[in-house]
Amino acid sequence: xxxxxxxxxxxxxxxxxxxPSCPRYAxxxxxxGTGIRRVLETLIGEIATSRRVLVLTERGVVAEQWRHxxxxxxxxxxxxxxxxxxxxxxxxxxxxxxxxGEILTSTTSRALRGPIARVLAELDFGLIVYDDASVMxxxxxxxxxxxxxxxxxxxxxxxxxxxWPIVVDVRLPELEAVLGRRLFEPVPYTLGQTERDLExxxxxxxxDYAADFPQTRERTPRRGLAGLHEVLLDxxxxxxxxxxxxxSVDSTSRHLLRRIWQLVEQVEAASVIDARLxxxxxxxxxxxxxxxxxxxxxxxxxxxxxxxxHLVAVGRAPVASLTEATDLTERxxxxxxxxxxxxxxxxxxxxxxxxxxxxxxxxxxxxxxxLVHVLDRLDGxxxxxILSLVEEGGRPAVSD
Numbered sequence: 329x330x331x332x333x334x335x336x337x338x339x340x341x342x343x344x345x346x347x348p349s350c351p352r353y354a355x356x357x358x359x360x361g362t363g364i365r366r367v368l369e370t371l372i373g374e375i376a377t378s379r380r381v382l383v384l385t386e387r388g389v390v391a392e393q394w395r396h397x398x399x400x401x402x403x404x405x406x407x408x409x410x411x412x413x414x415x416x417x418x419x420x421x422x423x424x425x426x427x428x429g430e431i432l433t434s435t436t437s438r439a440l441r442g443p444i445a446r447v448l449a450e451l452d453f454g455l456i457v458y459d460d461a462s463v464m465x466x467x468x469x470x471x472x473x474x475x476x477x478x479x480x481x482x483x484x485x486x487x488x489x490x491x492w493p494i495v496v497d498v499r500l501p502e503l504e505a506v507l508g509r510r511l512f513e514p515v516p517y518t519l520g521q522t523e524r525d526l527e528x529x530x531x532x533x534x535x536d537y538a539a540d541f542p543q544t545r546e547r548t549p550r551r552g553l554a555g556l557h558e559v560l561l562d563x564x565x566x567x568x569x570x571x572x573x574x575x576s577v578d579s580t581s582r583h584l585l586r587r588i589w590q591l592v593e594q595v596e597a598a599s600v601i602d603a604r605l606x607x608x609x610x611x612x613x614x615x616x617x618x619x620x621x622x623x624x625x626x627x628x629x630x631x632x633x634x635x636x637x638h639l640v641a642v643g644r645a646p647v648a649s650l651t652e653a654t655d656l657t658e659r660x661x662x663x664x665x666x667x668x669x670x671x672x673x674x675x676x677x678x679x680x681x682x683x684x685x686x687x688x689x690x691x692x693x694x695x696x697x698x699l700v701h702v703l704d705r706l707d708g709x710x711x712x713x714i715l716s717l718v719e720e721g722g723r724p725a726v727s728d
Contacts, residue, residue: 629652
């Protein structure tokens with residue numbers, strides 16, 4: 329990237345991706361802040377004029393964000409495949425298997441199994457874009473990939489699969505050299521072994537049963553014991569709510585419930601302080617003591633609730649808690665009236681209204697996954713400081 333600007337990078341990336349000689353399977357590896365998703369939006373729009381395009385993500389909230397980006401920034405009509413009913417309506421209304429003009433978003437778990445997977449199996453694609461996916465997931469979806477003219481992987485948490493050429497490769501130090509500044513200041517924390525083991529076990533349980541139980545399919549174990557505890561109780565409550573007469577409470581269901589309650593007991597018995605909450609506390613205290621306005625942001629509404637409960641317990645209640653469900657006027661008003669030494673917390677939905685916060689202020693990210701939404705809305709001025717909690721030895725930042 330020596331001597332290149334971001335515009336040069338975007339133009340070069342698009343030229344490589346649109347070139348007919350570009351490999352059928354291509355990988356993009358860039359850190360957050362390059363704006364590479366905007367390049368992919370342009371590519372999607374170009375290919376969608378003649379062929380169907382599918383964007384798959386690991387989490388439902390990210391698939392929804394792709395839909396919003398493509399509709400708001402690109403002006404495209406996008407169908408988000410979140411339910412069987414939507415998928416079936418799509419299939420019934422699609423006389424052309426090529427699907428010119430169709431842009432679809434969904435998750436990899438829905439594409440792997442269930443009614444949405446069965447509908448996707450009937451369609452062909454001009455392009456499939458994976459916004460992060462593991463080598464194992466990509467292998468499991470090979471039959472889907474076989475029906476696409478082009479497949480592009482935006483790799484962030486996962487490495488490139490063997491045999492998939494990397495067509496765009498940018499490292500964080502190179503990007504920061506081009507920008508002339510750091511993208512964010514890391515606030516490190518170390519996840520304890522107990523938390524690591526429990527997170528692994530909960531994740532494995534949800535994955536093992538995803539094929540048979542929609543209650544587990546879209547669940548993601550959040551960092552911290554309280555987050556794991558909440559996910560387990562939610563799934564257990566949903567399973568127990570199934571009437572016995574429906575025939576769904578079989579031996580497999582009982583075995584899943586037994587495993588859930590075993591993990592709940594382990595979580596409740598663990599006397600561990602959430603390391604990420606401790607790091608967040610320290611960052612908030614420092615910023616508020618400097619008289620800074622603070623905006624804490626997380627991707628998931630559940631994480632916002634988790635953090636708010638903790639902040640209230642330690643006597644640092646935010647002046648407002650804002651999510652997608654918050655009325656727009658209320659959300660904008662809370663940001664406009666945020667005063668020095670005050671704190672507000674919200675999901676990435678607040679990113680679109682950050683220009684209403686009086687500068688200077690500090691943004692503290694619960695995870696680097698929220699960084700893309702912030703960078704899309706800021707002009708890089710010195711009046712806004714960005715901090716992000718970063719697990720030491722953990723996963724890298726997501727791409728943008």
